[in-house]
Amino acid sequence: MKIAIVTDKPRKNLLPGEEGIQEDRQHKDTMFQIKDALTNEYEVINLIMDQDIVRNIKKEKVDLVFNLCNGVRGEGSLSQLPAILESEGIAYTGSTPLAHGLAYNKIISGKIFLASKIPSPRFSYMKSTEGIDELKLNYPLILKPKDEGSSRGIHNDSLVFNKKLLTRKLKELLGKYNPPIMIMEYVEGREFTVGLLGNGDDIQVLPILEIDLSNLPEGINKIYSFEAKFKFDEYVKYHLPARVDEETYKSISKTAVKAYKSLGLRDYARVDIRLKDNIPCVIEANSLPGLDKYNSDICKMAAYADIKYDELIKRIVKMGLSRVDNINKNLLIS
Numbered sequence: 001m002k003i004a005i006v007t008d009k010p011r012k013n014l015l016p017g018e019e020g021i022q023e024d025r026q027h028k029d030t031m032f033q034i035k036d037a038l039t040n041e042y043e044v045i046n047l048i049m050d051q052d053i054v055r056n057i058k059k060e061k062v063d064l065v066f067n068l069c070n071g072v073r074g075e076g077s078l079s080q081l082p083a084i085l086e087s088e089g090i091a092y093t094g095s096t097p098l099a100h101g102l103a104y105n106k107i108i109s110g111k112i113f114l115a116s117k118i119p120s121p122r123f124s125y126m127k128s129t130e131g132i133d134e135l136k137l138n139y140p141l142i143l144k145p146k147d148e149g150s151s152r153g154i155h156n157d158s159l160v161f162n163k164k165l166l167t168r169k170l171k172e173l174l175g176k177y178n179p180p181i182m183i184m185e186y187v188e189g190r191e192f193t194v195g196l197l198g199n200g201d202d203i204q205v206l207p208i209l210e211i212d213l214s215n216l217p218e219g220i221n222k223i224y225s226f227e228a229k230f231k232f233d234e235y236v237k238y239h240l241p242a243r244v245d246e247e248t249y250k251s252i253s254k255t256a257v258k259a260y261k262s263l264g265l266r267d268y269a270r271v272d273i274r275l276k277d278n279i280p281c282v283i284e285a286n287s288l289p290g291l292d293k294y295n296s297d298i299c300k301m302a303a304y305a306d307i308k309y310d311e312l313i314k315r316i317v318k319m320g321l322s323r324v325d326n327i328n329k330n331l332l333i334s
Contacts, residue, residue, distance in 0.1 A: 105147050125180040141185060189281070193273070298312075
């Protein structure tokens with residue numbers, strides 16, 4: 001059985017400053033860690049997502065693609081490789097193009113959460129600074145690119161407290177990321193992230209991770225920003241499992257599963273939640289969470305559940321391989 005781990009070309013020229021450098025470094029590390037986890041059971045190769053990707057997959061007679069691609073550019077970039085693989089009848093890990101598109105676009109996923117009666121913050125979105133006076137949202141507000149992950153585009157000054165700060169930050173983000181920019185009411189409360197594995201009725205909720213931002217230095221906002229993750233990480237505490245009572249734990253888990261299913265996510269994902277008045281409020285879902293063995297949240301949660309890294313990666317692979325027979329049958333029929 002042959003598996004191709006497919007990653008993006010370096011994105012440091014597509015993402016601003018340290019964000020692109022950090023992403024490229026994480027992708028490279030993760031690729032080698034996954035290869036290490038699989039080589040005792042599978043033949044594993046590395047491929048780059050480029051114009052020759054389908055030809056190279058077919059040339060190498062790959063059975064399954066382990067998808068690590070954020071895509072190149074433009075809206076729906078996370079869906080690009082899965083869509084290509086779907087059209088060619090090639091099996092892959094993770095969510096479908098549609099599910100990635102829904103989750104990656106925070107505006108669309110936010111509308112789905114609200115329509116599904118999943119508690120989530122009120123929000124709006126803007127393509128320009130015109131119309132700011134008509135915004136019917138309560139400060140403080142948090143601004144974020146609608147289609148980025150891993151805190152890219154979310155910085156300390158993304159939390160704004162008045163129109164002047166909102167206008168300045170909105171102008172900045174519109175100059176760097178795909179419009180429109182999402183503007184969300186800030187939910188003050190404890191922050192949690194929930195890892196999920198599986199499909200259909202067989203979904204495992206991993207031990208919930210609480211992200212404690214209370215010790216961030218003065219002047220640094222209590223949000224899980226790029227700075228909090230990579231510059232002030234020594235001040236961020238992680239409580240695993242989360243410090244909540246059994247009833248709250250079940251409520252957070254149930255809300256995360258509902259969010260996962262509402263977007264049609266597959267194999268594995270992560271849902272970010274804040275607790276407001278003891279009600280779990282979904283902030284966003286990550287359909288392609290990082291799998292860095294030492295740094296990614298979902299790997300920490302799995303380890304606490306006694307799922308070793310190699311086992312986690314093999315479980316994801318097995319879910320992908322379970323679809324190979326169906327793909328082959330469909331190809332024979334067509």
